[in-house]
Amino acid sequence: MNDSLENTPVSFSINSEDVLHDYRIAYKSRQASLIGRREVMAGRAKFGIFGDGKEVVQLAMAKAFQKGDFRSGYYRDQTFMFAIGVLTIQQFFAQLFAHTDIHEEPATAGRAMNGHFATRNLNPDGSWKNLTLQLNSAADLSPTGSQMPRLVGLAYASKLYRQCPELQGFTQFSNNGNEIAFGTIGNASCAEGLFWESINAIGVLRCPAIVTIYDDGYGISVSNEHQIAKENISELLIGFRRPPGECCDGFDIYTVKGWDYPSLIEVFQKAAHVSRVEHMPSIIHADELTQPLGHSTSGSHERYKSKERLAWEQEYDCLVKFRHWIIECGIATDQQLTQIEGEALKSVEENRKKAWDSYINPIYQDRQEIMAIIDEISPGSAHATGLLEIKDKLANIATPYRRDISTSIREVLISLKDEAIPAKNKLIKWKNELDEISQDRFSSHLYSSESDSALNVPLIEPIYSENSPLLYGFEVLNACFDAALARNPRLIAFGEDVGRLGDVNQAFRGLQVKYSTWRVADTGIREATILGQAIGMALRGLRPIAEIQYLDYLLYSLQLMSDDLATLLWRTKGGQKAPVIVRTRGHRLEGIWHSGSLMAGIIHLVRGMYVLVPRNMVQAAGLYNTLLSAEEPALVIEVLNAYRNRERLPDNIGEFTIPLGTPEIIRQGSDITLVTYGACCKIVTEAAEVLNQLGIESEVIDVRTLLPFDLNHQILDSLKKTGRVVFIDEDVPGGTTAYMLQEVIEKQGGYSWLDSAPRTLPAMSHRPAYGSDGDYWSKPNAEQVIETVYNIMYETDPTKYPKFF
Ligand SMILES: Cc1ncc(C[n+]2csc(CCOP(=O)(O)OP(=O)(O)O)c2C)c(N)n1
Numbered sequence: 001m002n003d004s005l006e007n008t009p010v011s012f013s014i015n016s017e018d019v020l021h022d023y024r025i026a027y028k029s030r031q032a033s034l035i036g037r038r039e040v041m042a043g044r045a046k047f048g049i050f051g052d053g054k055e056v057v058q059l060a061m062a063k064a065f066q067k068g069d070f071r072s073g074y075y076r077d078q079t080f081m082f083a084i085g086v087l088t089i090q091q092f093f094a095q096l097f098a099h100t101d102i103h104e105e106p107a108t109a110g111r112a113m114n115g116h117f118a119t120r121n122l123n124p125d126g127s128w129k130n131l132t133l134q135l136n137s138a139a140d141l142s143p144t145g146s147q148m149p150r151l152v153g154l155a156y157a158s159k160l161y162r163q164c165p166e167l168q169g170f171t172q173f174s175n176n177g178n179e180i181a182f183g184t185i186g187n188a189s190c191a192e193g194l195f196w197e198s199i200n201a202i203g204v205l206r207c208p209a210i211v212t213i214y215d216d217g218y219g220i221s222v223s224n225e226h227q228i229a230k231e232n233i234s235e236l237l238i239g240f241r242r243p244p245g246e247c248c249d250g251f252d253i254y255t256v257k258g259w260d261y262p263s264l265i266e267v268f269q270k271a272a273h274v275s276r277v278e279h280m281p282s283i284i285h286a287d288e289l290t291q292p293l294g295h296s297t298s299g300s301h302e303r304y305k306s307k308e309r310l311a312w313e314q315e316y317d318c319l320v321k322f323r324h325w326i327i328e329c330g331i332a333t334d335q336q337l338t339q340i341e342g343e344a345l346k347s348v349e350e351n352r353k354k355a356w357d358s359y360i361n362p363i364y365q366d367r368q369e370i371m372a373i374i375d376e377i378s379p380g381s382a383h384a385t386g387l388l389e390i391k392d393k394l395a396n397i398a399t400p401y402r403r404d405i406s407t408s409i410r411e412v413l414i415s416l417k418d419e420a421i422p423a424k425n426k427l428i429k430w431k432n433e434l435d436e437i438s439q440d441r442f443s444s445h446l447y448s449s450e451s452d453s454a455l456n457v458p459l460i461e462p463i464y465s466e467n468s469p470l471l472y473g474f475e476v477l478n479a480c481f482d483a484a485l486a487r488n489p490r491l492i493a494f495g496e497d498v499g500r501l502g503d504v505n506q507a508f509r510g511l512q513v514k515y516s517t518w519r520v521a522d523t524g525i526r527e528a529t530i531l532g533q534a535i536g537m538a539l540r541g542l543r544p545i546a547e548i549q550y551l552d553y554l555l556y557s558l559q560l561m562s563d564d565l566a567t568l569l570w571r572t573k574g575g576q577k578a579p580v581i582v583r584t585r586g587h588r589l590e591g592i593w594h595s596g597s598l599m600a601g602i603i604h605l606v607r608g609m610y611v612l613v614p615r616n617m618v619q620a621a622g623l624y625n626t627l628l629s630a631e632e633p634a635l636v637i638e639v640l641n642a643y644r645n646r647e648r649l650p651d652n653i654g655e656f657t658i659p660l661g662t663p664e665i666i667r668q669g670s671d672i673t674l675v676t677y678g679a680c681c682k683i684v685t686e687a688a689e690v691l692n693q694l695g696i697e698s699e700v701i702d703v704r705t706l707l708p709f710d711l712n713h714q715i716l717d718s719l720k721k722t723g724r725v726v727f728i729d730e731d732v733p734g735g736t737t738a739y740m741l742q743e744v745i746e747k748q749g750g751y752s753w754l755d756s757a758p759r760t761l762p763a764m765s766h767r768p769a770y771g772s773d774g775d776y777w778s779k780p781n782a783e784q785v786i787e788t789v790y791n792i793m794y795e796t797d798p799t800k801y802p803k804f805f
C-alpha cells in the first residue's frame with residue numbers, strides 16, 4: 001500500500017549463500033510441521049499447531065531482528081525462532097512431546113502446548129540475564145490477541161531507556177533504547193478488541209513496535225468476510241497511517257505478499273530502520289498466505305475451503321514461490337534445491353528421533369524399574385496373579401506416560417494393603433519420589449522461591465516519634481511513592497489521571513513535576529493495555545506501578561492478569577518474570593460500579609500473583625515497600641474511603657515493610673474470632689465495640705493479604721483461644737469468605753477447635769445498590785455483624801444471651 005519511506009537509507013544485501021541458508025531453514029521448518037502433524041496422528045503427541053505456509057515472511061523478520069529486540073508473537077512463529085537461532089528442531093519436537101526437562105524444552109519445560117515459544121531471560125536463581133546480549137521472545141499465550149497488549153510495554157520500554165536520563169545506566173536491559181518490539185498476529189485475531197486497543201496505544205506512545213499481520217484469509221474455518229470489515233485489515237488501518245514523508249504521528253503501513261521473499265526483506269529492513277532511529281512504529285500486512293496443513297491437528301481444512309481456494313493455496317504456497325524465485329534468479333538449480341531438501345528432511349527426521357528418544361527413554365527405564373519391583377514383590381504375595389496382570393498391562397502400553405506408571409504403582413499398593421512384604425517399601429519410596437518430582441515438573445514456580453521472592457523481604461517496623469505528623473491517608477501514600485521514586489530509577493508509575501493530576505485521589509500529587517513525565521505518566525482509558533504496557537515494561541527490567549482507576553474496572557485487565565502475568569513464571573518454569581505492581585482502589589463509594597468487591601473472581605483467577613488488601617494507607621505503604629524490595633507481580637487494592645482519614649506518618653515511610661501473609665490482630669478478644677480485611681475492618685471493629693457492651697469479647701483480625709493467606713496460622717491460634725469464628729467481607733456469598741473459611745477450617749485444621757459452627761457474613765449476591773440505603777441493604781453493616789455474632793453466642797448460652805427479637 002504505502003511507501004512513505006522510499007528515501008530511507010536502508011542498505012541490506014543478501015548473497016546466494018544467505019538465500020540458500022534461508023531456504024534450508026524454511027524447508028526444515030516445513031518438514032518439522034509435516035512430521036509434527038504425523039507424530040500427533042500416530043499418537044506420540046497430543047496436539048499440534050504449526051507454522052506451515054508462513055515461513056518466508058518470518059525469514060525476512062528474522063533478518064531485521066537484533067540482539068536486545070523482543071518478539072511478542074503467536075503459535076505460527078517457529079520459522080522465525082529457528083532463523084534467529086533460539087530454537088532448535090530438536091527442542092521444537094521436545095515441546096511437541098511435552099518433555100518436562102528444561103534443558104530439552106527450554107521455553108516452557110513441557111508446560112505449554114507446542115508452538116508456544118519463549119527465550120530464557122533469567123538465570124537459574126531468578127536474576128536477570130543481560131537482555132541486550134540475546135535475542136528475546138516473550139512467552140507465548142494461546143488466547144488470540146493477548147500477545148498485543150504487552151507489545152505496547154515492550155516497545156515503550158525502548159522509549160523510556162532512551163529518553164529518561166535516570167535509566168541510561170541500565171545497560172543490561174537496553175542499549176540506548178535501540179531495541180524494537182516485534183509483534184505477530186493472525187488476520188482473524190485482528191478482530192479482537194485487544195488488537196485495536198494495542199495499536200492505538202502504540203500510536204499514542206509513538207514507540208518502536210513492528211506489528212506483522214499474517215493474513216491467510218482465515219481464522220480456523222471462518223474467512224475474512226466474517227472477521228474484518230471490508231475484508232482488508234490494512235485498508236481498515238489506514239486511519240493510523242502516518243502521512244508520507246512526514247515524521248509526525250502514526251504508523252508506516254506496508255502491504256506485501258507473504259510469499260515475496262525480496263520484497264519482504266526490503267519492507268522489514270525499512271520498517272526496522274525507522275523504528276530504531278526514529279522510534280516510530282510500523283504495521284506490515286503480509287497477505288496471500290496459506291495453511292498447507294490446515295489450522296491444526298484438530299481437523300482438516302478440506303471441510304471448509306473450496307476446491308478453488310485449496311488449489312490457489314497450493315500454487316501460492318510461500319515455499320513453492322520461494323523455490324521458483326531462487327531458480328528464476330539463478331541462485332540454485334532445481335537439482336541443487338532437491339539436494340538441500342533431501343539433506344534438510346534427513347536432518348529434521350534425525351532431530352525428531354533424538355527428541356523422541358530423549359523424551360521416551362527415561363520413561364521406558366522407569367517402567368522397567370517398576371516392573372522389576374513388581375516381579376520382586378509377586379512371589380511373596382497372595383495377590384501374585386493380580387500383580388502380574390497390572391505389570392502386563394503396563395508392559396503392553398506402546399508409548400507409556402508417567403501417569404501409567406503412577407497408576408500401576410497405586411494399583412499394586414492397593415492390592416497389597418493387607419500384606420507386609422519388604423519390597424513393598426521400595427514401591428512406596430518410588431511413589432513418594434515420583435510425587436515429589438512431579439511437583440517440580442508440573443507445579444513449581446507459581447511464585448518465586450528465589451531471593452527475589454516477596455516472601456523473603458524482612459520485617460522493618462514503622463518508626464514513630466513525637467514529630468511524626470498526622471496526615472491524610474493520601475498524603476501518607478504520596479510520601480511512600482515519593483521515597484520509592486527517589487530510591488529506584490526503574491520505578492515508573494502510570495495510569496488514567498496518574499500524571500498531571502497525581503491520580504484521582506492524589507497519591508502521586510506533585511510527583512510528575514518532581515520526577516518527570518516519563519516516571520509518572522497519564523494514559524488513555526485502556527485498562528487492558530495499561531496492564532499489557534506494564535507487563536512488557538517489566539519484561540524489560542522496569543518496575544511499573546500500573547494503576548487501574550477503580551477496582552470495578554479491573555475486569556478489563558483481569559483476563560491478561562490471569563492469562564499472562566499470573567502464569568508467566570510458572571509457564572516458563574522460571575524463564576521469565578514480570579514484576580508488575582497493579583494498583584487500584586475499591587470498596588464502599590457509591591453505586592454498582594464504584595463500590596464493587598469482586599474479590600473471589602480476582603483471587604481465583606490470578607494465582608501466581610499476590611493480592612493485598614490494606615485497610616488503611618500506612619498499611620498500604622508498608623506493603624508497597626515490601627513489594628518494591630522484591631520482584632514478583634502483585635495487585636494492591638486500596639480502600640477508597642480511607643484516603644481522607646488521618647493517619648500518623650511513620651518516620652521511615654520509605655523503608656518500613658509488612659511481610660506478606662501476616663494477619664494483624666486489630667482487637668483482642670476471647671469469645672469469638674472475626675476475620676476480615678480492607679474496608680470491612682472498620683465496620684467489624686465498630687461492631688466489636690458494641691458487642692463488648694453486650695458482654696462479648698471479639699478478636700478482630702485483618703488478614704491484610706489474601707494471596708498469600710496467613711502463612712503462620714495466626715488465625716488458627718486465635719481460634720484455639722475462642723473456638724468460634726466468623727468470616728466477613730463485601731464479596732458475594734460463597735466468595736472470598738468461603739475462601740477464607742477453607743483456608744482456616746480445612747487447611748489450617750481449624751475444624752477441630754470449633755465450639756460453634758463457623759459462619760460467613762458476605763454481601764448480597766447482587767451488586768451494591770446506589771445510595772446510603774442501597775449500601776446498607778447490599779453490604780454487611782455493623783448491625784449485621786453484631787447480630788450474627790450475638791446469635792452464635794445465643795446458640796451456646798440462650799440464658800446469658802437472650803434473643804434481641
Ligand atoms: C481468545 C481466543 N478465542 C478463540 C481461540 C481459538 N482459536 C485458536 S486459533 C484461532 C484462529 C486464529 O486465526 P488467525 O488469527 O487468523 O491466526 P491463524 O491461525 O490463521 O494463523 C482461534 C479462533 C483462541 N485461541 N483464543
Ligand SMILES: [Mg+2]
Binds near residue numbers: 186188
Ligand atoms: Mg488466519
